[in-house]
Amino acid sequence: MNSKISDKVLQWYDANRRTLPWRYEQVQIADPYRVWLSEMMLQQTQVDTVIPYFQKFTAKWPTVNDLASADLDDVLHMWQGLGYYARARNLHKCAKTISEQFDGAFPRSPEELANLPGIGPYASAAIAAIAFNVPATVVDGNVARIVSRVFGFSTPIQQNQKQIYSAAESLTPLLRAGDYAQALMDIGSGICTPRSPKCQTCPLHTDCKAYASGIPEQFPGKLIKPSIPTRYAVAFICIKDNNILLRKRTGEKMLHGLWELPGSDWYADSLPELPDEMQAPYADVKHTFSHFHLITRVVQASEIDPEYLNGAEVACNINELDQLALSTLTKKLLKVRNRNG
């Protein structure tokens, strides 16, 4: 009964699987390094966004030992734009651990994998299944949505983790665990999508309670999210002789290790006051992070009163910005320069 579902999933996969740079054919042996790297990148990030990053990383660092020998600054630079930069720091830390303590070989069991930096319950199961065919239960957002729909769970995913895990476990096959996990990812991203599931093309629609209900998109229920606050900041674009003032974020603040425009802290209430002569020209740029909006007043000036700087700025050639790790926020702020000339 349950094995029938995994059989349908695997048959669908054999006919419809996506070709992706980290996937291997059945005649090939999986490279755990590539499986691990892809899974780290795919957390919180869509396949199409990940592909060029994966290509760049594997070209520059073909093995985990190569990545372990890299500088963290280079890793952050290569990661720029992918977001959640703690992933890049943990990636580097994990590569060093594998290289130095595991002789360059990833462990096979989910339990050992879960002890490594950046590898949690999802990734440990996914790597064990995909790289080593261990029949671990792999539950990410896609799987949780598929399982909720097949079983007709209306409880929001966040409040139903145990039931979802048990249901997912009951479907997981003992053989071809890696193909099965990847098949569910493909079905989740291409068919069983959050808003408009394409049930007619789904191999499980005749097994699916949500489909039978006629309103599959309403499974699982959604959690009402509280609205997030807005913060405010001032940042300076100060260019002289082709050099722009930048500083490197330090400490434990978000985006630390990346370069940014000098400016104020991010205040909870309103835009920091500036003297009139520093107000023009400027542009207000809005950016949204996971837990707050940020409105930044970008002021362009050839000189900045040192009172507004912290003394840690570095003059960087504006034609060599592509050699530094910049967040998407900083790139967005830098575009003001093109707008205002």
Next chain:
DNA sequence: GTCCGGTGCT
């Protein structure tokens, strides 16, 4: 604008 999503820290 609104929604989506793994891990680590506390």
Next chain:
DNA sequence: AGCACCGGAC
């Protein structure tokens, strides 16, 4: 258990 963390799809 609750919160911090980013960018892209719709």
